[in-house]
Amino acid sequence: MNFITLAIKNLLRRKIRTTLTILSVAIAISILFSLVAFNRGYEKEMKKELQYLGYHILVVPKGCPYEAASLVLHGGKFPRYLKDEYVEEMRAVEGVKETARLFMDSETDSLLKETKIYFGIDEDYLRFKTRWKFKEGGFFTDDHSVVIGLYVSETKKLKLGDKTRAFGEDFTVSGILEQTGDQDDGFYFLPIKTSTRVSGKEGLLVAVAIKVEDLSRIEQIAEKLRAAETDMNVVSMKEVTGAIMGLVSSTRVLIYAVVLIAILISAVGVLNTILMSVFERTREIGMMKAVGSSRMDIFRLIWYETFIVCLTGGLVGSFLAVAGSSGIEKFIKKLMPYAPGGQLISADLLVIIVSVLFAVIMGILAGIYPAYRASNLMPIEAIRTE
Amino acid sequence: MTKELFTLEGITRIYKRGNEEIKGVDGLTLKIDKGEYISILGPSGAGKTTFLNMLGCIDSPTSGKLIFYPDNGEMIELTRMKENKLDEFRRENIGFVFADFFLLHSLTATENVELPLIFSSGKKVEDGYSKKVLEMVGLGHRLTHKPLQLSGGEMQRVAVARSMVNQPKVLLADEPTANLDTGNSEVIFNLFEELNSMGMTVVVATHAEELAKRARRIIFLQDGKIVEDKGGK
Structure with a gap:
């Protein structure tokens, strides 16, 4: 047995709670994945369309x-x-x-x-x-x-x-x-x-x-x-491209704000779950200290648990988003009939890496406080806790 | 090589409960030699658990000195040690057995015994050592059983095996038979005797006077003070 196995076994003790927490991370990550992939895909397709147009100048009404x-x-x-x-x-x-x-x-x-x-x-x-x-x-x-x-x-x-x-x-x-x-x-x-x-x-x-x-x-x-x-406007396609890409960039900021809120909510959920589990296991942590674990050992154990939850959530979320991308794309195209053609959700490896990385960072950050709390428990006080 | 293992000089532990101050132990002064088998007797609230907690360094005294003598002839004042060093001290020298067993229900008997070995700089022991220890406490047939599949006596034997796996110098047992019937209590005390005969220092706090009498030295505590030290020097 090693630390990772112990962390996994600890998480499996409360299967429903762990599953729900993983699910909350997975949802946040799939939102991140879908929006980032959509933003990338939309930008790519838009650029492609502009390139294929063949116009140099477009004269439009005032x-x-x-x-x-x-x-x-x-x-x-x-x-x-x-x-x-x-x-x-x-x-x-x-x-x-x-x-x-x-x-x-x-x-x-x-x-x-x-x-x-x-x-x-x-x-x-x-x-x-x-x-x-x-x-x-x-x-x-x-x-x-x-x-x-x-x-x-x-x-x-x-x-x-x-x-x-x-x-x-x-x-x-x-x-x-x-x-x-x-x-x-x-x-x-x-x-x-x-x-x-x-x-x-x-x-x-x-x-x-x-x-x-x-x-x-x-x-x-x-x-x-x-x-x-x-009574007409003359726009060069260079200007159009710049303006549309400017709009896409502004949308991107909005998208990232939404994603950030979703991730923040999920991170607070993870923190709450792990903290609750630390409170419930206070006596157990006291026992571990009594049998020789150091502060760092306890910190690592709790931190690994958070990390595993977030990493699993990240992988599940990315998988769900990839699996559902064609459905999401159809839905978006129905909502936005004037959206560019082609593949609107660009689910490439980079997006997967970014999404999983976000989940990992979320795990690292959300785990710090519960791990710190657990590691600072005094063995005698922990053992005495009812 | 000195035969002393611990020296306690005026160890006092005061707990605060609101504005009230309660003395868990009050000016304990005694020596414990290597290889001793000591029972701590006394009514509830006499300070038995506090005494064991001081020896095991999971609680620190409010005043007094606690000195430990390792085999290399050094003299270590535990009361001046930093927390990380105390963790290390516990890991290397102390085995704890609690009344409530404190087994992790998600782990098998073997995994529970292995627990102290996974902590950083845990002692390197041969592969399968935890199984051997479980066999030694008579649980060779229960290696893969989880705590809830074991009887109370078996759970406490797993806890004893866990306390032994780091090959500590001292075994501290706090009311180890409080949740066991007579037969299982007997088995646990037999184990303590066996471990003591192998050279381990054993200190047991108990209410069970008959079982306590099996120790060569019996310390009676009352109101945090030693009122009698039978077999002590």
Whole structure:
């Protein structure tokens, strides 16, 4: 027998209490794990999406440019619009290589509680989406064609030639995209003219995507575009990336605050359990001192017990979080239909290590006071305790 | 080599209960030689347990001197020793047996006996030594039994085996038969005699006068003072 075995046997004496304490640690750690993994996954996917966009500059209606840019990225209903005629002015700006009109609208089925996002595009858009490949079919064949993302095809069981309804009109699937790994997987792409018409927004756009000839002149070109019209915002994707990542960072602070509170509550629970067990075992500790254990021996024993509880809780919590990550991801995606596509929960080894490390640190800290209390018991007083 | 093991000079222990001061032992002065077998007799509250606690260094006197003489001829004043050194002293020299056995119910008989060996700088003993000690106290067939599967007498024998496993010089037993029937009490005292015959100093505090008489020296305590020391020098 050694110290670890003794600590484990001591913990097993009160199986229910130990299990509940481990569970409380496991819950705190699985919260930590899920939130950190989600934050990492979200950031990763967001960056990936921004890289895949292919835009250098996005021109959006007046208002919060980042809100508009985010809506373009993830879909949704726009509060304001741009006039179609601006596109020609933009094309005329020196340094602009390509432009693409973008329109977007969504339709929510309140019965099925699902939102369909329609993206109005024309052939110009294909020059931005060079990574697109068609799994089946191709681009629009007429003004009532629809190109769908792979996720839409799989979940809605839509095949080439099938009909789908949007804003009360029938559209025929002319192409199914291969998996893009971003939000495009979940979009319905409609011919821009038809989509503005069915939405009642003819001659309006939600954004204009721009590619520039020389990336080093992006800010100068953006300035020229800003000078061209006053009721629009010109944002470079560098700015969008920075702003979105800034938001992600702010969210991260909030997430860590929540995690910290969960861990703190759990640590107090562990401390309480171990302290209670020290009080209950006062006479036993007195006996151990009488048979020759030192203060350090008692400290180690109680500390090991706390450490084992927290380490086990950390491992169980991480396992639960990994096992349940796909379920959590589905849940998050249901709650946040405009979240980036791809894997939102990035449960890599680093997150596992960080979570278990947190549990271990929690064990180290939570164990100090009970261990100190136990080690300071005077043998005679401990033995006399009733 | 001196034959003395302990010298107590005016050992007094005062406990405070509210504003009241109670003397657990009052000016105890005596010598204990190596290999002695001593019974401490006296009514409840006479100071028997306090006396044993002083000898075993799990309590410290309010005043007086307690000196220990190890085999190397040195003289150690235990009353001036620091707590960590006292832990070490207890680990190496003292075996304790309590009325309540104090066995850990989650451990087997063997594991309970092994307990003092796992503490830091515990004595290095040969593998399987705890089993041998259990066999010596007649529990070779109960090695893997847990305390609740044992009788009271067997539990106390496990406690005696635990006190012996560090091969201490002194065995201190505080009312070791208080929770045992006559037959089991007899077995425990036989064990003490056997250990004493092997050279171990045995000091037993008891109410059982008949069993106490088996010791070569009997100290009577009353109100914390020695009122008679039969067989002492």
